[in-house]
Amino acid sequence: MYQDILVPTDGSDGTRRSLTHGLAIAKRFDATIHALSVVPEGPLGTLQTDEAIPAAERAVERIEAEATREGVDVVTAVEQGVPHETILAYADDHDIDMIVMGTQGRTGLDRVLVGSVTERIVRMADVPVVTVRLNDEIRIEDADEAARIARKTAEQEGYDGVNVLEDPHRTSASWIVPLETDAGPVHVHVDAVTSEARVAEGPDTE
Template structure:
């Protein structure tokens, strides 16, 4: 029934639940996930900053990582433009059967933008849309706390001489903490909702 499912993502907290729902649906129907992140541009000018494109790339790579872990095929794309227009254009160009997206960001501008984009897509799209409301509260909002958990996890796995290679960053409610250890570089993914942590390879870029 569904072969290609689109998950628009900006890496904000509000996209976490939509990623989970999208992957569940894709696994059920043996579908391909399309992760799309958009660097917004509009009539008032671009919202792009030097960090905007790398952040968008990390957002879609995060979905790809989650999809790979679940055994779901994934395609990623980063576009620039008016968000709802780019989403609808992607749907048409790639034969998308379903869209799964969040209804809100967490606060401020993020909340306004995500909600506004979703409203427009729901009104204008010709394919089924699953909207997911953010309900979970973050437990870890501080990079220092994420670093502490990451160090402890690495120590429990037998690593020593642990130092932080880069500042932790967060996408889709998970902290990514790059560490240097006696055995080489590793990444620790810390779930900001559950505080659970897992080790990934040192070359992972999410």
């Protein structure tokens, strides 16, 4: 299932909300959180200042402290590189099962780590990517509605004999709905803001 969850962070408001989401999933599945802070490099070289690496270290230390308080195992890392390439390489190297990232940035390095970088991660990652919106209003509050959307999505993607395995679990801005199908168990992620859904894990994606 989900054993290792990667949360890229720079300690900003945007990535803090991603942490809350990642911790909720980790607690649900007894998984390990991997906190990765990337000091960006671009075509013209390293974009860091003298404070960039210490700030990155503080960002992962905050995640370590919060994960420890929640009783969640945590691994921390600070690396330099092109953000989306570094995140994807870390995911491959550490057998990451899921990546949790924000979709918006407001200030500082937050703009580097989210937005267009998240879009690249969603397109290129080989594992499920859970995106966390910062300011959008939650529209799907009801677990039964989330389950209905998940079943419909699975059936539209060709799964037969679809039934809900466990009660849907909401983590921040999305629902995780475990389903049983004729092809085996799958998880469907339902965006609680937009109602968009996708099968995040199945017999062919483990």
